Amino acid sequence: MKKLLVMVLVLSLTAGLLTGCVHSRDSLGGDTSSNVVNVYNWGEYIDESVLDDFEAATGIKVNYQMYDSNETMYSKIAGGGANYDVVIPSDYMVARLIAEDLLAPLNFDNIPNFADIDPALKNPAYDPENLYSVPYMWGLMGVIYNAKAVDEADLGSWSLLWNEKYAGDILMIDNSRDAIGIALKRLGYSYNTTDEAQVRQAVDLLVEQWPIVQAYVMDDIFQKLEGANAYVGTYYYGDYLTMYENNPDLGFYIPEEGTNIYVDAMCILKDAPNKANAEAFINYMCSTQAGLKNCEAIWYSSPLLSVREALDPEIADDPYAYPDADIMAKCESYAGLPQNILDLYDSEWIRLKTTTGNFWGLF
Amino acid sequence: MKSKGIAIPYVVWMAVFVVAPLVVVVVYAFTNRDWSVTLDHFTTLGQYAGVFGRSFLLAFVATIVCILIGYPLAYFLARERGRLRGMAMLLIMLPMWMNFLLRTYSWVFLLERNGFFNNLLSAIGLPKLDIINTSGAVVLGMVYNFLPFMVLPIFSVIEKIDPRVIEAAQDLGADSATVFRRITFPLSLPGVLSGITMVFIPSVSTFVISRLLGGGKTLLLGDLIEMQFLGSAYNPHLGSAISLVMMVIVLICMGVMNRFGEGEGEAVLL
Numbered sequence: 001m002k003k004l005l006v007m008v009l010v011l012s013l014t015a016g017l018l019t020g021c022v023h024s025r026d027s028l029g030g031d032t033s034s035n036v037v038n039v040y041n042w043g044e045y046i047d048e049s050v051l052d053d054f055e056a057a058t059g060i061k062v063n064y065q066m067y068d069s070n071e072t073m074y075s076k077i078a079g080g081g082a083n084y085d086v087v088i089p090s091d092y093m094v095a096r097l098i099a100e101d102l103l104a105p106l107n108f109d110n111i112p113n114f115a116d117i118d119p120a121l122k123n124p125a126y127d128p129e130n131l132y133s134v135p136y137m138w139g140l141m142g143v144i145y146n147a148k149a150v151d152e153a154d155l156g157s158w159s160l161l162w163n164e165k166y167a168g169d170i171l172m173i174d175n176s177r178d179a180i181g182i183a184l185k186r187l188g189y190s191y192n193t194t195d196e197a198q199v200r201q202a203v204d205l206l207v208e209q210w211p212i213v214q215a216y217v218m219d220d221i222f223q224k225l226e227g228a229n230a231y232v233g234t235y236y237y238g239d240y241l242t243m244y245e246n247n248p249d250l251g252f253y254i255p256e257e258g259t260n261i262y263v264d265a266m267c268i269l270k271d272a273p274n275k276a277n278a279e280a281f282i283n284y285m286c287s288t289q290a291g292l293k294n295c296e297a298i299w300y301s302s303p304l305l306s307v308r309e310a311l312d313p314e315i316a317d318d319p320y321a322y323p324d325a326d327i328m329a330k331c332e333s334y335a336g337l338p339q340n341i342l343d344l345y346d347s348e349w350i351r352l353k354t355t356t357g358n359f360w361g362l363f
Numbered sequence: 364m365k366s367k368g369i370a371i372p373y374v375v376w377m378a379v380f381v382v383a384p385l386v387v388v389v390v391y392a393f394t395n396r397d398w399s400v401t402l403d404h405f406t407t408l409g410q411y412a413g414v415f416g417r418s419f420l421l422a423f424v425a426t427i428v429c430i431l432i433g434y435p436l437a438y439f440l441a442r443e444r445g446r447l448r449g450m451a452m453l454l455i456m457l458p459m460w461m462n463f464l465l466r467t468y469s470w471v472f473l474l475e476r477n478g479f480f481n482n483l484l485s486a487i488g489l490p491k492l493d494i495i496n497t498s499g500a501v502v503l504g505m506v507y508n509f510l511p512f513m514v515l516p517i518f519s520v521i522e523k524i525d526p527r528v529i530e531a532a533q534d535l536g537a538d539s540a541t542v543f544r545r546i547t548f549p550l551s552l553p554g555v556l557s558g559i560t561m562v563f564i565p566s567v568s569t570f571v572i573s574r575l576l577g578g579g580k581t582l583l584l585g586d587l588i589e590m591q592f593l594g595s596a597y598n599p600h601l602g603s604a605i606s607l608v609m610m611v612i613v614l615i616c617m618g619v620m621n622r623f624g625e626g627e628g629e630a631v632l633l
Binding site: 069071072074075078079168174176210213214215216217220223224227228229230345346347349350353354 | 410411413414471472475476477478493495496575578579580581582586587590592593594596597598599
């Protein structure tokens with residue numbers, strides 16, 4: 001009997017540890033009844049009152065769920081069984097979903113507000129003929145530093161992240177696409193290179209950086225930079241503005257080698273149960289009223305021209321939120337990568353996270 | 364006959380939530396993305412030897428530390444009577460009422476460079492320590508989270524030892540050290556073995572602890588597996604293969620341990 005009890009305990013313990021995975025399965029689904037739209041968006045990425053406005057305006061009920069990374073979203077969709085209508089992945093993931101035939105072409109007759117999208121963001125590299133996606137928010141990645149701890153002379157380049165003066169104070173981004181991308185940029189290569197040697201060279205550079213990195217982080221960066229637990233990191237400008245509110249010592253710059261301009265775009269899944277409602281939702285999100293509310297809630301850059309006009313001039317003229325041609329010329333967006341390069345990213349990322357560690361070094 | 368009827372829901376539960384997922388894992392592990400049968404995942408597993416080694420090493424260290432802390436604690440609590448014991452048990456159980464993730468996060472704030480401990484150290488004029496983002500912090504997180512699973516089984520076994528056995532040993536002239544060495548400790552071994560199982564298995568497969576307290580600088584097995592399902596490398600087939608190999612190694616470890624403790628009572632072998 002005791003054996004049984006212990007066995008059940010062990011089981012429940014293991015189950016508890018796996019809730020992350022279990023959870024992603026149990027919230028699958030989405031409503032398939034007619035007057036509903038199932039939306040799957042990033043966490044903390046909307047003014048939720050916009051959803052109420054949409055329901056009031058159209059009578060369509062919004063079933064809203066959130067994810068924390070493109071990859072999480074992808075694994076749910078690729079796993080099958082999810083009934084989402086609208087998803088809002090980033091550029092390179094849009095390209096991957098298109099390549100794997102998971103998206104439905106949009107009927108732009110039902111999305112008249114598309115006309116308000118900044119022409120510079122139309123026909124992007126990830127969706128060259130602009131058949132599948134409508135930009136939702138965009139922004140730039142850059143370096144965030146603590147002005148009290150970092151010398152002004154060291155600023156300006158991605159090489160700050162490799163500067164040994166700040167050993168143990170550096171936070172690196174914890175996903176292969178962004179981290180390898182930064183190293184590629186530092187070497188002067190394209191984010192979207194398909195040259196395996198260049199990717200390997202970039203990871204060599206990351207291996208070289210490994211000893212001076214304090215931690216590889218995603219959203220933990222807020223707490224670590226705001227609390228001055230680390231002094232240098234790399235993240236998105238919209239998030240920098242949030243951090244700055246909590247710690248005015250923090251500064252931001254766009255590295256001279258160039259940086260990533262990312263776009264999160266609204267798409268409709270191929271097997272979406274409510275396509276018409278999904279198009280109505282996308283159209284509503286492109287209205288000035290909804291765009292403005294979202295923009296003021298999350299501080300990312302809006303692709304809507306009318307929103308930019310309506311914004312407080314201080315924000316609309318912010319050189320990093322709405323950069324000028326000089327900065328834009330240095331920016332490159334992520335495109336979809338072929339499968340062999342994706343596999344190489346995975347194995348090289350594991351190489352970074354394993355071979356550099358001192359196996360026996362417990363401290 | 365009666366007991367069979369009671370077992371039915373349990374058997375159904377096991378079939379649906381243990382056996383069926385295991386079958387799925389095995390199927391995935393031996394197939395490719397296009398569902399052709401392959402052994403590739405296993406033949407390339409060698410490149411992850413470092414991850415395996417490190418995970419088992421850290422889990423091993425955490426388990427040893429748990430025994431060193433947990434055994435004396437359980438021993439004294441089992442012999443204690445009254446309020447102190449009730450209070451101590453409550454304190455051991457209390458953190459488990461909180462979410463696992465939350466508990467681990469609170470350690471991040473305690474160990475951070477400008478966290479609680481370092482502020483305390485600098486307030487009394489001592490230099491700050493870099494504890495967070497080291498393997499030591501990962502082991503600390505494992506010990507903190509899993510210590511109750513070591514204490515409770517040992518406690519319940521020691522508590523049930525018949526006091527007359529100990530009295531008999533004392534009557535026969537054994538001093539307290541001998542009583543412990545010849546009577547109490549051997550009789551408590553089943554508890555220790557259960558405790559080892561319940562600390563070692565979750566430690567070896569954890570991913571939250573290493574991510575938060577280890578700074579994500581070095582992958583553990585749990586991180587590697589999680590990456591294949593929800594992370595940057597979506598490949599459930601490879602993830603299943605790694606999980607399967609991990610399970611087999613854990614089973615072997617447990618088997619060896621059971622052999623070691625044979626005659627004294629067995630640890631749980633799943």
